[in-house]
Amino acid sequence: MVAASLSILVIDENRIRAAVIEAGLRDAGHERVMLIHDVTGIAARIAELEPDVIVIDLENPNRDMLENMFQLSRTVKRPIAMFVDRSDRASIEAAVEAGVSAYVVDGLRQERVKPILDMAVSRFNAFSRMARELEEARGELQSRKQVDRAKRILMQSRGLSEEAAYALLRKTAMNQNRKISEIADSLITAAGLLGPQEGTDDGA
């Protein structure tokens, strides 16, 4: 069943995420994928592109504008409905949870569109996971740097070895029921207030 392939428009201001979705759709054999990052003048673009399916991220504040446009036959030749099937509750929930919404040309068969929405949902989720992991990795790197700075301060000001400095930070954190990185932050702040410290110099 090789019907004419559907044209899919992805509207996302986040270029990286848009590229991730585009790659997913192309991998799944969709050739006609278009990306729009900037919604200025989008009515004219949609009229010109005539997409069968529109995928848009939920952070986009222009959803109200787009839905209004879809309802006006003047700007869009074919009526566009939301989601694959209003009664498919699970799909709708999965899409909203993932932060994506889809609009399809009325009359399009559900089984043709469902895989597209599923793909968009899984790619949105993958992107969010990637972004979260990157954020966590960044946070971890940052706290490791802070602990190293705090160790240097202790080594210089109290003449401790590196192990002893770390042991002191760890013991203090345990006693106060706080994270090591928090103790390190406090120590760096205090050291900064108490006077110039070579140990706080990050230039090295």
Added chain:
Amino acid sequence: MAPEHHVNAAFLPLFDSAVLVAAREIGFAEREGVELTLHCETSWANIRDRIAIGHFDVAHMLGPMPIAGNLGLTPLSSETIVPFALGLGGNCVTVSNAVWAGMAAHGAKPDLDPAGAGAALGRLIRERQGSGLEPLRFAVTHPHSGHKYELSYWLAACGIDPQRDIDIVVVPPPFMADALAAGRIDGYCAGEPWNSASVVRGTGHIATVKAAIWKNSPEKVLGVRKAWAEQNADALSALLRAMHLSARWCQDAGNRPELAKLMARPEFLGLPPDMQMPILSGELNVGGGVLRRVEDFFLPFDKAANFPWKSHALWFYTQMVRWGQVAHSPANAAIARDCYRPDLYRAALKPLGVALPGANAKVEGALGTATPVGSAGASLVLGPDGFFDGEMFDPDRIADYLERQSTSLAAD
């Protein structure tokens, strides 16, 4: 003490979310045993979708939005009810400097008078049509909004056909001022502070205000997922009491500086406190350094501002019919009527012994002046609630009203 109830609420960054925001931030919800979590959203469509799938229990909504959803006019919806209104008034119609100059050349004065401004705009539009120019483009915030209906009502009453003589597009409120400055639109109807935003930048002029087109008219409401309301009646009552106390606090002139500061915070409007003052004081800089004081510009509490009048719901419904969004039928009118729930408002507030309207609906436009009315408990003042063209809306005679409106344009 652990809170008794948990409520997830969504809002859009607009000043008329203030009653909901203050209910949490000033502590009224907590005092009523409600842990109120606020979620800032980016579009009405998101609020609609996420209330439908249960992420939110209640939300700041455009007054006509839950009616449109219950009528099946939106791509996704859940049955939503309105037991509380978030205020009266608050919107303006702002036009570009070029359009204002054209209107002024045709006799418009910076007095916000809807009849004068509309007549001048009509002459400008006919002059432009005569020269073969493109129609002016006005933006509203949503197809099912007070903004769309009051703009259309005002234009139609001034002999301008909003579906033929101008283009109406949708733009998110925070982008209105930019779109006007960039020339993508020629005017817009939006809530504050997005009108003052154009005036302050020197790129727009306020032509008229909602409070003059229809005095003390409905705007935003608290939309509640019906299934949640039915399963959490106590939580809803406690929330409505907190909202009532919050609304009273928001109305108190003594709290204006604190409220302006609260709404200015980045998680709410993220705009300086002095930008929040025009909506609170009703003293508007309309452009060109002209200051105007507007009576009842925005009321978060006074004049029974929180009472969900069925006549307000039905007026919104008549405008949906008028502009071709839905066909009139007794069943559809009943859906609109049943969407607003004064019974729930009364039941929740009764223990507080406060003034409550005795009727569920009123003839809109019948009160020429502020009028004390009979009510349960303490005294209550309503109105004025007049339309600028002197029309009246009797919610018991919908067909007559629709008939008059369908011929009013053609007769011009």
